[in-house]
Amino acid sequence: MNDRAPLALSVEDLTVAYHSKPAIWDIDLGVPEGVLMAIVGPNGAGKSTLIKAVLNLIPRAAGRVSFYGSPYEQARSLVGYVPQRGSVDWDFPTSVLDVVTMGLYGKLGWLRRPGRRERDLALFALDQVGLLDLVDRQISQLSGGQQQRAFLARALVQDAQIYFMDEPFAAVDAITERAIVKILHQLKERGKTVLVVHHDLQTVEDYFDWVTLLNVEVVASGPAAVVFSPENLQKTYGGRVSYLHDGQVLAAGD
Amino acid sequence: MMALERWLIELLLHFAARDEINVFLRSPQNTATIIGCLIAVSGALLGTFLLLRGMALTSDAISHTVLLGIVVAFLLMTDVFGMVGDTSSPWLILGASLAGVGTVVLTELLYRSGLLRQDAALGLAFPLLFAIAVILVSRFAEDVHLDEDAVLVGEIGLAWANTNSHCFDNCATVTISPDHPQAKMARQCRNCRELGISPRDEGAEFVEICSNCGSYSPAQAWQAGYLQKEPSLVFFPKSITVTLIMTALSLLLALVFYKELKLTTFDPALAKALGFRPGVMNYALMILVSLVAVGAFDAVGSILVIAFFIIPPAAAYLLSDRLAVMLLLGPLIGAAGAFFGYDLARGKFFGFIEVGDIIAGLNSLFGLDLPEQWDSSISASMVLMIFIIFTLVWVLSPRYGLISTLIRRANQRRRFDDQVVLAHIHNHQFTDRHATELRVKTLHLHFRWTGRKMGRVLARLRALGLVAVVNGLAQLTARGETQVHAFRGAMLEAHNMPDID
Numbered sequence: 001m002n003d004r005a006p007l008a009l010s011v012e013d014l015t016v017a018y019h020s021k022p023a024i025w026d027i028d029l030g031v032p033e034g035v036l037m038a039i040v041g042p043n044g045a046g047k048s049t050l051i052k053a054v055l056n057l058i059p060r061a062a063g064r065v066s067f068y069g070s071p072y073e074q075a076r077s078l079v080g081y082v083p084q085r086g087s088v089d090w091d092f093p094t095s096v097l098d099v100v101t102m103g104l105y106g107k108l109g110w111l112r113r114p115g116r117r118e119r120d121l122a123l124f125a126l127d128q129v130g131l132l133d134l135v136d137r138q139i140s141q142l143s144g145g146q147q148q149r150a151f152l153a154r155a156l157v158q159d160a161q162i163y164f165m166d167e168p169f170a171a172v173d174a175i176t177e178r179a180i181v182k183i184l185h186q187l188k189e190r191g192k193t194v195l196v197v198h199h200d201l202q203t204v205e206d207y208f209d210w211v212t213l214l215n216v217e218v219v220a221s222g223p224a225a226v227v228f229s230p231e232n233l234q235k236t237y238g239g240r241v242s243y244l245h246d247g248q249v250l251a252a253g254d
Numbered sequence: 255m256m257a258l259e260r261w262l263i264e265l266l267l268h269f270a271a272r273d274e275i276n277v278f279l280r281s282p283q284n285t286a287t288i289i290g291c292l293i294a295v296s297g298a299l300l301g302t303f304l305l306l307r308g309m310a311l312t313s314d315a316i317s318h319t320v321l322l323g324i325v326v327a328f329l330l331m332t333d334v335f336g337m338v339g340d341t342s343s344p345w346l347i348l349g350a351s352l353a354g355v356g357t358v359v360l361t362e363l364l365y366r367s368g369l370l371r372q373d374a375a376l377g378l379a380f381p382l383l384f385a386i387a388v389i390l391v392s393r394f395a396e397d398v399h400l401d402e403d404a405v406l407v408g409e410i411g412l413a414w415a416n417t418n419s420h421c422f423d424n425c426a427t428v429t430i431s432p433d434h435p436q437a438k439m440a441r442q443c444r445n446c447r448e449l450g451i452s453p454r455d456e457g458a459e460f461v462e463i464c465s466n467c468g469s470y471s472p473a474q475a476w477q478a479g480y481l482q483k484e485p486s487l488v489f490f491p492k493s494i495t496v497t498l499i500m501t502a503l504s505l506l507l508a509l510v511f512y513k514e515l516k517l518t519t520f521d522p523a524l525a526k527a528l529g530f531r532p533g534v535m536n537y538a539l540m541i542l543v544s545l546v547a548v549g550a551f552d553a554v555g556s557i558l559v560i561a562f563f564i565i566p567p568a569a570a571y572l573l574s575d576r577l578a579v580m581l582l583l584g585p586l587i588g589a590a591g592a593f594f595g596y597d598l599a600r601g602k603f604f605g606f607i608e609v610g611d612i613i614a615g616l617n618s619l620f621g622l623d624l625p626e627q628w629d630s631s632i633s634a635s636m637v638l639m640i641f642i643i644f645t646l647v648w649v650l651s652p653r654y655g656l657i658s659t660l661i662r663r664a665n666q667r668r669r670f671d672d673q674v675v676l677a678h679i680h681n682h683q684f685t686d687r688h689a690t691e692l693r694v695k696t697l698h699l700h701f702r703w704t705g706r707k708m709g710r711v712l713a714r715l716r717a718l719g720l721v722a723v724v725n726g727l728a729q730l731t732a733r734g735e736t737q738v739h740a741f742r743g744a745m746l747e748a749h750n751m752p753d754i755d
Contacts, residue, residue: 056526094516094520
């Protein structure tokens with residue numbers, strides 16, 4: 001990355017507090033366009049909070065966020081969001097196709113109904129995540145991995161420039177994990193920027209080229225090759241990370 | 255409201271004669287059924303979203319606290335602005351919807367304080383507002399028709415009697431002034447009471463009082479006998495108008511904002527990220543719930559109305575897994591409940607079984623002496639009937655009903671038993687242990703099953719031609735072999751499916 005590349009996301013002095021206890025503290029973050037970035041940190045480090053605050057879903061105590069230089073309200077159409085799978089009621093009476101179509105509601109705006117064009121776009125996205133056979137299923141009949149892929153398809157139809165994914169790899173099967181990784185790389189090839197809250201330290205370097213280590217404050221942020229070092233992990237997780245001899249991360253305790 | 259009624263009546267006059275309309279609307283049954291159905295439709299439409307948002311009990315809270323709005327608006331109208339109190343006035347409806355929104359706001363505030371959970375906050379907010387309302391009613395508004403019975407179960411059976419009259423021909427209004435030939439004048443002592451004297455005593459002063467002066471609408475004038483020619487009148491029950499407006503508004507919300515309501519209900523975070531306003535949608539929904547609650551207040555009371563909100567959507571939820579279908583089925587179920595509920599109150603069960611006959615049967619069977627005449631609360635019977643329909647759905651629903659669930663589980667268990675046995679035979683039949691593993695007499699021991707269960711499963715597998723018994727040993731037939739490959743393949747596929755590359 002050279003320094004002149006536009007910043008897809010720029011966060012300055014962002015602080016969020018729950019009942020006067022800071023959840024994230026004075027976050028400064030610049031994410032260049034076109035990177036696949038993992039947000040890594042222990043439980044309670046504020047990873048989801050960071051995403052939600054950036055997307056204005058929760059109130060900020062302080063700080064400024066801009067997407068390609070514009071505040072969120074003006075950059076909405078540039079942003080795609082994949083919330084945690086557990087954040088919705090999967091017994092909701094709706095089909096897979098319907099859930100994916102919801103990603104297009106933002107473009108439709110108030111009152112306009114989705115039509116054939118939206119249906120085709122949704123089907124295309126479902127094909128990309130390998131759920132084309134299940135489009136008419138009620139969503140509770142999907143496995144956890146399939147639900148995650150449906151959420152991913154919903155973000156894909158938004159055709160955003162920058163994607164935020166909150167733990168897409170949580171409790172999914174290997175097939176889904178492979179599918180998500182493949183999609184991530186496709187997005188990168190198309191010049192999209194993707195920010196992913198990630199838990200599995202072993203795969204960080206394989207899947208991502210950019211890393212932000214977070215523990216209430218930003219410990220380090222930059223290219224994975226530089227930032228994802230034992231020293232920085234030590235700073236992020238405290239003494240709870242054990243290593244193999246060659247410095248590879250074995251496991252991180254919570 | 256009057257204009258709307260007039261427009262409706264004019265519409266109806268295309269299809270029926272004036273007398274027919276009057277006769278139809280004067281029937282308590284017709285009026286009560288119409289009102290019940292309208293409440294059911296609007297309640298089920300909004301209730302579907304409440305149910306899916308996990309806010310079923312919010313309708314309970316709102317339907318109670320609207321009383322506060324009604325009472326406060328009533329007191330403001332009569333005591334502060336000196337208007338005539340009328341329980342179907344738009345001001346009361348406005349007050350009620352404010353109270354409904356107030357309940358939601360108060361609950362939110364308590365919840366946001368972080369000291370109470372959502373349910374506790376609701377449980378605290380609405381009894382408080384209801385208690386204030388009850389105190390105000392008993393203290394200031396005793397003589398109004400806001401009595402406890404009406405609050406409890408409403409007066410849907412009397413709705414036909416509370417009408418607006420609309421005149422279409424010979425519409426003479428009459429104004430009686432003191433100099434009118436038909437004015438009834440009387441002399442009244444002005445200062446008798448004050449001085450403690452009788453009108454005959456000296457010093458009594460008199461004033462002329464007109465007992466029937468005022469202006470009369472055509473209907474009133476005809477009734478009082480001031481008109482020679484009968485005006486052609488239509489009497490329209492006010493409750494129908496009120497509930498019709500509520501239903502129209504609910505329909506409008508559900509149709510126009512279907513997409514927005516669906517998104518904010520399913521995934522408020524995404525809705526917010528996409529620029530929709532989940533908060534605004536929520537309050538719009540709450541305002542309408544309040545409006546329906548107050549519109550239904552007169553008819554079915556503040557407790558039974560909850561059933562109209564919640565039970566039909568709950569039944570629809572068991573019948574369909576599409577929101578649009580739920581929004582269609584819920585109102586239908588509610589309306590059917592209201593329709594048959596009236597019959598039930600008058601002693602007929604689904605139109606053909608006489609409740610009286612059942613009671614007579616019970617009486618003769620057990621030697622009881624229950625009264626056979628059956629005449630009960632209409633609103634309560636409607637709720638009971640909605641519940642009966644729910645129970646039927648709960649038991650009989652093809653997909654999520656009790657019976658189909660039991661059958662499905664039994665089938666799954668049976669299929670699983672079959673597969674376990676087939677797989678066992680498959681795994682052992684060409685090994686050197688097959689003589690011990692596959693002996694029919696001892697097969698059940700390997701599974702720790704009873705001999706009877708194994709006998710049943712084997713008999714079924716043999717009948718299906720999947721397993722044959724040769725020399726006392728079980729072995730797969732060619733078909734059985736194919737079957738094993740099929741379900742093992744399917745099982746593996748379920749783990750891998752669908753393939754991405």
